[in-house]
Amino acid sequence: VIRTVLGDIPSDELGVTDAHEHLLIRGGLPVERDRDFLLDSVDRAVEEVGRFLAAGGRALVDAMPGGLGRDPDGLVEVARRTGAHIVAVTGFHKLLYYDTEHWVYRYQEDAIADLLVAEIEEGMDRHGYRGPLVDRSPAQAGAIKLATDYYRMGPVEEKLFRAAAQAQRRTGAPILTHTEHGTLAREQATYLIDCGVPPDRIVIGHLDKNPDLDLHLEVLQTGVYVQYDQPGRAKYGPDSRVVELLASVVEAGFGDRVLLGLDLARRSYWRAFGGGPGMDYLLTRFVPRLRRAGFSEDAIRALVVGNPARVLALRRTP
Ligand SMILES: [Zn+2]
Numbered sequence: 659v660i661r662t663v664l665g666d667i668p669s670d671e672l673g674v675t676d677a678h679e680h681l682l683i684r685g686g687l688p689v690e691r692d693r694d695f696l697l698d699s700v701d702r703a704v705e706e707v708g709r710f711l712a713a714g715g716r717a718l719v720d721a722m723p724g725g726l727g728r729d730p731d732g733l734v735e736v737a738r739r740t741g742a743h744i745v746a747v748t749g750f751h752k753l754l755y756y757d758t759e760h761w762v763y764r765y766q767e768d769a770i771a772d773l774l775v776a777e778i779e780e781g782m783d784r785h786g787y788r789g790p791l792v793d794r795s796p797a798q799a800g801a802i803k804l805a806t807d808y809y810r811m812g813p814v815e816e817k818l819f820r821a822a823a824q825a826q827r828r829t830g831a832p833i834l835t836h837t838e839h840g841t842l843a844r845e846q847a848t849y850l851i852d853c854g855v856p857p858d859r860i861v862i863g864h865l866d867k868n869p870d871l872d873l874h875l876e877v878l879q880t881g882v883y884v885q886y887d888q889p890g891r892a893k894y895g896p897d898s899r900v901v902e903l904l905a906s907v908v909e910a911g912f913g914d915r916v917l918l919g920l921d922l923a924r925r926s927y928w929r930a931f932g933g934g935p936g937m938d939y940l941l942t943r944f945v946p947r948l949r950r951a952g953f954s955e956d957a958i959r960a961l962v963v964g965n966p967a968r969v970l971a972l973r974r975t976p
Contacts, residue, residue, distance in 0.1 A: 661972055663798070780794055782798065823963065840873070843868075848880060915965065
């Protein structure tokens with residue numbers, strides 16, 4: 659099954675998926691530093707998700723972990739009003755987003771693993787474990803987020819990775835990562851695999867920020883999934899580059915190991931806030947472009963339906 663904010667669904671009901679999206683970011687350090695990260699409107703999220711659904715979409719992963727503006731009840735409302743399947747995450751973003759007093763620096767691995775498991779099995783804390791009281795939403799997290807900063811994976815990140823690996827083994831939930839400009843992608847994969855996480859439970863994110871095919875193939879050879887999530891964000895590079903990367907990895911036999919998303923974590927990326935490209939871009943612009951580039955319908959379906967359905971399914975390894 660896949661764990662959405664409205665409950666578990668069979669994985670073959672997931673449908674066309676944007677595997678890295680942002681629907682609500684109500685506060686937290688990223689927003690304090692840059693107001694463009696503030697996504698605080700259920701109505702506008704409903705509008706963006708509505709366009710994605712109208713273009714043939716069905717499911718989205720909201721990739722913001724607790725404590726950084728995640729809003730479990732808001733996600734439930736967006737899911738109810740639109741009919742979209744929404745998968746929320748527990749876990750962590752990069753350490754830059756946690757103030758120096760935060761428990762991520764103090765709690766031990768086992769205690770942190772317990773907190774993550776509880777968000778997946780009991781429900782997400784409405785206050786993102788910023789304490790002191792825990793108040794769980796009925797909505798459960800369906801995946802575990804992890805992050806490293808630019809070439810930075812120190813003892814605290816390693817502790818969080820070990821805690822997440824433990825939570826993965828206990829729940830069967832997949833791990834989705836943030837890499838900073840694609841750095842440490844291979845290191846993230848091998849560290850988690852060494853911690854006992856099966857490679858097919860791991861998605862290494864933002865790899866197209868470093869569009870280096872050799873590196874991507876090296877990461878894919880460890881057995882993990884990779885995620886391309888910058889189509890439409892022209893400031894980071896043209897879509898043509900992502901199309902070429904995709905063609906090469908499919909050609910190399912890894913068409914069953916790639917996920918697509920847009921990662922529209924800024925107001926300026928939303929049409930509902932007067933910006934762009936907007937959440938429908940993946941299906942109205944990028945997928946048609948893959949078709950024109952000669953991708954088969956089967957190859958496209960794997961990228962947006964089959965691969966996310968497989969990796970997002972909760973599966974405990976014996
Ligand atoms: Zn993101």
